[in-house]
Amino acid sequence: MGIDHESVVAVSKSWGLFYLIAMAAGVLVYTLWPGNRKRFTRAKTSILDKNDRPGE
Amino acid sequence: MVTGLTVSERHMALFVLGALALAGLAMAVGGRGDPLAVHGYIVLAFSLGLGFVVLSALFAPEPPESRLSEYYDDPTRVGIILSLAWAVAGMFVGVWVAALLAWPELTFVDSAWASFGRLRPVHTSGVIFGFGGNALIATSFHVLQRTSRARLPDQFSPWFVLIGYNLFCLIAASGYLIGVTQSKEYAEPEWYADIWLVIVWVAYFVLYIRTLQRRKEPHIYVANWYYMAFILVVAVLHIVNNLAVPVTFGHAKSYSLFSGVQDAMTQWWYGHNAVAFFLTSGFLGMMYYYLPKRAGRPIFSYRLSIISFWGITFMYMWAGAHHLHYTALPQWVQTLGMTFSLVLLVPSWASAGNALATLNGAWHKVRDDATLRFMMVAAVFYGLSTFEGSFMAIRAVNSLSHYTDWTVGHVHAGALGWVAMITFGSLYALVPWMWKTERMYSPRLIELHFWLALAGTVVYVFAMWNSGIIQGLMWRTYNDSGTLAYSFIDSLVAMHPYYIARAFGGLLFLTGAVVCCVNVAMTIRMARHARKAEAGGDVPLYGQAGAAQAGE
Numbered sequence: 335m336g337i338d339h340e341s342v343v344a345v346s347k348s349w350g351l352f353y354l355i356a357m358a359a360g361v362l363v364y365t366l367w368p369g370n371r372k373r374f375t376r377a378k379t380s381i382l383d384k385n386d387r388p389g390e
Numbered sequence: 391m392v393t394g395l396t397v398s399e400r401h402m403a404l405f406v407l408g409a410l411a412l413a414g415l416a417m418a419v420g421g422r423g424d425p426l427a428v429h430g431y432i433v434l435a436f437s438l439g440l441g442f443v444v445l446s447a448l449f450a451p452e453p454p455e456s457r458l459s460e461y462y463d464d465p466t467r468v469g470i471i472l473s474l475a476w477a478v479a480g481m482f483v484g485v486w487v488a489a490l491l492a493w494p495e496l497t498f499v500d501s502a503w504a505s506f507g508r509l510r511p512v513h514t515s516g517v518i519f520g521f522g523g524n525a526l527i528a529t530s531f532h533v534l535q536r537t538s539r540a541r542l543p544d545q546f547s548p549w550f551v552l553i554g555y556n557l558f559c560l561i562a563a564s565g566y567l568i569g570v571t572q573s574k575e576y577a578e579p580e581w582y583a584d585i586w587l588v589i590v591w592v593a594y595f596v597l598y599i600r601t602l603q604r605r606k607e608p609h610i611y612v613a614n615w616y617y618m619a620f621i622l623v624v625a626v627l628h629i630v631n632n633l634a635v636p637v638t639f640g641h642a643k644s645y646s647l648f649s650g651v652q653d654a655m656t657q658w659w660y661g662h663n664a665v666a667f668f669l670t671s672g673f674l675g676m677m678y679y680y681l682p683k684r685a686g687r688p689i690f691s692y693r694l695s696i697i698s699f700w701g702i703t704f705m706y707m708w709a710g711a712h713h714l715h716y717t718a719l720p721q722w723v724q725t726l727g728m729t730f731s732l733v734l735l736v737p738s739w740a741s742a743g744n745a746l747a748t749l750n751g752a753w754h755k756v757r758d759d760a761t762l763r764f765m766m767v768a769a770v771f772y773g774l775s776t777f778e779g780s781f782m783a784i785r786a787v788n789s790l791s792h793y794t795d796w797t798v799g800h801v802h803a804g805a806l807g808w809v810a811m812i813t814f815g816s817l818y819a820l821v822p823w824m825w826k827t828e829r830m831y832s833p834r835l836i837e838l839h840f841w842l843a844l845a846g847t848v849v850y851v852f853a854m855w856n857s858g859i860i861q862g863l864m865w866r867t868y869n870d871s872g873t874l875a876y877s878f879i880d881s882l883v884a885m886h887p888y889y890i891a892r893a894f895g896g897l898l899f900l901t902g903a904v905v906c907c908v909n910v911a912m913t914i915r916m917a918r919h920a921r922k923a924e925a926g927g928d929v930p931l932y933g934q935a936g937a938a939q940a941g942e
Binding site for chain 2: 343346347354357358361362364365366373374375376377378379380381382386387388389390
């Protein structure tokens with residue numbers, strides 16, 4: 335089957351939707367996963383550390 | 391600075407510069423009688439000149455091992471200076487072309503290079519790629535090392551990225567003046583410059599990944615995600631949109647692989663994502679590091695910053711079609727572009743709101759500190775211009791705004807209000823850290839710059855809103871007999887006062903950038919003097935600090 339205009343439109347109108355929903359769900363699960371809270375908090379506060387040398 | 395490179399890195403630099411000089415020679419010989427030859431000579435002179443700089447320190451001793459316990463900031467320092475030099479040059483040409491629009495008789499020499507069509511891309515590339523790009527590269531090296539707590543893996547590749555990128559900018563800007571262009575907006579440079587940029591950009595991405603692999607922090611801070619999206623997506627956009635076949639390898643001219651509406655769609659998929667990933671994503675990375683750092687408060691919601699990252703990354707990809715409303719592009723693709731542009735408002739405002747909420751509890755600092763105020767105003771303009779962008783992407787609104795100065799006003803609300811403001815704010819925070827001084831030379835000059843920049847932006851944007859909407863309305867006003875009420879020249883006459891106001895607003899903004907350069911230059915001088923004075927003292931301060939660190 336050749337890739338013609340109609341088939342590209344059909345794929346983007348159907349699977350395109352599901353792919354975006356799956357993507358959004360994945361991101362939300364990762365972001366709101368309770369176990370990730372600790373590393374996020376560390377990440378956002380550790381940039382305020384005044385030490386200006388590479389870690390050992 | 392060359393003495394900071396290891397001996398083998400100096401050899402590597404000489405080898406690469408030699409290869410580049412040979413490439414320049416080949417271009418000069420192969421492109422005889424073609425503009426390509428001019429670029430060949432530029433590449434040759436550029437690489438030979440740098441080659442002499444490296445040669446002059448070739449036999450200097452190896453840099454001390456102690457350098458490995460510090461971050462590598464030389465490329466960042468040079469990048470800051472290059473960025474400011476491009477800012478002044480690019481904005482100067484901007485004021486020039488604005489003046490040409492207000493007073494066309496100003497074309498003082500009757501030669502092609504001084505015409506609007508050739509100067510305008512020098513302005514756009516000068517400020518976007520020269521000023522913005524160098525600021526992104528310089529700050530990304532700084533942010534990457536600090537947030538990873540890791541030094542850059544080697545000292546050669548950051549220089550390759552920074553200097554190689556500036557060679558690209560130089561080839562681009564000089565090419566426009568001699569008439570070399572692909573006539574694709576923001577992608578004007580021809581095939582050989584494009585190939586060079588791909589090489590530089592891949593080296594940039596590899597350097598980023600290698601440093602992240604060395605990180606001592608478990609989590610990759612969100613600013614790096616934005617910088618990486620900038621690097622990765624710009625590579626993809628650049629490669630696809632510039633797929634072209636040169637006439638011969640001895641010719642500057644090439645022909646795009648795409649034609650017709652596919653060409654238009656590819657170009658605006660590129661063009662809009664250049665706005666998204668060059669002018670937004672990278673600068674958001676800047677904002678997510680320097681704003682919390684300067685305010686002394688962590689980002690309001692880290693989770694929100696991640697959600698808006700993925701939102702921006704995935705929505706923007708589909709928004710480009712809004713540049714082609716009412717064209718031969720299929721209606722459904724236009725609607726898709728419009729819809730995604732509207733949804734895009736959500737992650738955009740999430741970022742702007744996150745930045746402003748971070749300042750809660752630090753508003754007294756915003757009042758007193760012009761550096762932080764630059765960043766705050768940038769976040770406000772980011773919110774404003776993303777709202778305006780979503781609004782203008784609506785097909786009915788676009789029928790009024792498209793092809794008018796409203797678009798130009800919108801772009802500058804983003805470019806001056808958001809991109810330049812966050813950059814200046816970040817640079818004012820960064821310069822004292824990089825040159826190890828307590829503060830900038832003059833806080834009052836920062837204050838002056840802030841008000842010049844804000845006044846310039848407001849004057850510019852209001853002038854273009856007025857001019858654009860008047861233009862759009864005049865073009866669609868019909869009289870009783872059903873013909874157009876105004877001729878095109880009528881609309882030009884109506885726009886004239888706004889064009890003068892725009893040139894004035896631009897001049898204010900340029901003046902601010904010059905003030906910034908003076909302040910940075912004086913800060914560097916101040917740092918040098920302080921270091922000399924210290925060297926005369928009894929105990930070397932840095933030795934002391936190093937000893938205390940090592941004992942920890």
